[in-house]
Amino acid sequence: MIQYAMKEGKVLLVGRPNTGKSTFINNLIGQKVSITSPKPQTTRFPIKALFQDERGKIVFIDTPGIFGKTQDFLSKNINEKTIQAINEEADVVIYMIDHTRRRDFEEAKVLGIVRKLDKPKILVINKIDQLETYLPQYEYLRKEFKRVFKISALKRLHIKPLLNEIYELLPEKEKSEIGEESIYPLLNIDSKIFISELIREKIFLMMGEEIPYTTTVLVDQIKERSKQLTFIKARILTTSPRYKKMLIGEGGRKIKEIGSYARKEIALATSKKIYLNLTVEVDPHWQETYYS
Numbered sequence: 001m002i003q004y005a006m007k008e009g010k011v012l013l014v015g016r017p018n019t020g021k022s023t024f025i026n027n028l029i030g031q032k033v034s035i036t037s038p039k040p041q042t043t044r045f046p047i048k049a050l051f052q053d054e055r056g057k058i059v060f061i062d063t064p065g066i067f068g069k070t071q072d073f074l075s076k077n078i079n080e081k082t083i084q085a086i087n088e089e090a091d092v093v094i095y096m097i098d099h100t101r102r103r104d105f106e107e108a109k110v111l112g113i114v115r116k117l118d119k120p121k122i123l124v125i126n127k128i129d130q131l132e133t134y135l136p137q138y139e140y141l142r143k144e145f146k147r148v149f150k151i152s153a154l155k156r157l158h159i160k161p162l163l164n165e166i167y168e169l170l171p172e173k174e175k176s177e178i179g180e181e182s183i184y185p186l187l188n189i190d191s192k193i194f195i196s197e198l199i200r201e202k203i204f205l206m207m208g209e210e211i212p213y214t215t216t217v218l219v220d221q222i223k224e225r226s227k228q229l230t231f232i233k234a235r236i237l238t239t240s241p242r243y244k245k246m247l248i249g250e251g252g253r254k255i256k257e258i259g260s261y262a263r264k265e266i267a268l269a270t271s272k273k274i275y276l277n278l279t280v281e282v283d284p285h286w287q288e289t290y291y292s
């Protein structure tokens with residue numbers, strides 16, 4: 001009998017905010033493991049997700065987008081932690097860019113970090129389904145990256161050749177070294193993180209520009225009331241009474257909308273009926289408490 005060694009390794013996704021890193025991972029895995037939104041820095045901590053097929057196993061590590069300007073505590077902290085995560089071991093690095101946005105100092109900052117990484121790198125130009133382009137501004141990168149792929153993470157275009165290349169670059173392993181316990185998918189009713197991330201995503205999608213950055217979500221309780229019904233208690237923390245008012249909305253309309261949208265998705269993902277008790281609280285110091 002011929003024994004084929006399996007390929008196995010870690011692939012790190014790096015890029016400025018909003019380039020489509022989380023969308024790429026979700027669409028590759030086939031379920032939501034990392035929340036996405038049109039707002040920058042939706043992802044706040046590295047998220048690992050396991051991809052498997054007949055060729056082997058790949059742990060994708062999604063990272064928060066690196067901000068160019070970091071004046072506030074939260075984004076400074078996220079940047080620092082992301083850079084730490086980037087420097088941890090990975091077998092392959094995917095540097096993802098969004099050709100629909102101009103190259104600027106933020107892109108230069110990320111490129112500076114990527115340049116220092118002594119690992120096989122792949123340049124991925126995402127959002128090729130979009131016609132508006134600044135691609136000529138990125139052409140110079142072709143000299144630096146031997147491997148360049150143009151994809152659409154959203155429309156799932158040209159993902160296959162990229163995946164083939166990743167497998168080419170990964171080492172062969174006689175025996176799997178991946179500990180399943182350390183890996184999401186977060187799609188699990190017991191996961192407080194998964195639920196708080198889904199609620200946070202709805203805030204990113206349903207509130208104006210500044211509000212999402214003033215908030216975080218804590219899940220206090222997940223309790224099975226019966227075989228069918230699960231009770232969840234969660235709190236949105238925000239930094240000032242003014243934001244609390246906006247999150248609640250007139251007659252409680254906004255918070256109801258956020259809660260209902262999140263509840264439906266949690267129910268769908270877990271095949272359970274969900275009762276979600278969602279409230280808003282003011283905590284001016286949540287960033288220091290939960291992100292340092």
Ligand SMILES: Nc1nc2c(ncn2[C@@H]2O[C@H](COP(=O)(O)OP(=O)(O)OP(=O)(O)O)[C@@H](O)[C@H]2O)c(=O)[nH]1
Pocket residue numbers: 015016017018019020021022023024035036037038039040041042043044063064065066126127128129130151152153154155
């Ligand atoms: N048109 C188009 N939009 C995309 C594509 N990939 C992602 N997007 C959109 O780009 C926005 C950002 O996507 P995310 O996946 O949240 O981006 P990210 O890089 O994870 O962002 P951060 O977590 O903030 O670093 C979302 O509105 C996505 O729907 C794509 O291939 N084409």
Ligand SMILES: [Mg+2]
Pocket residue numbers: 021022023034035036042043062063064065
């Ligand atoms: Mg993301």
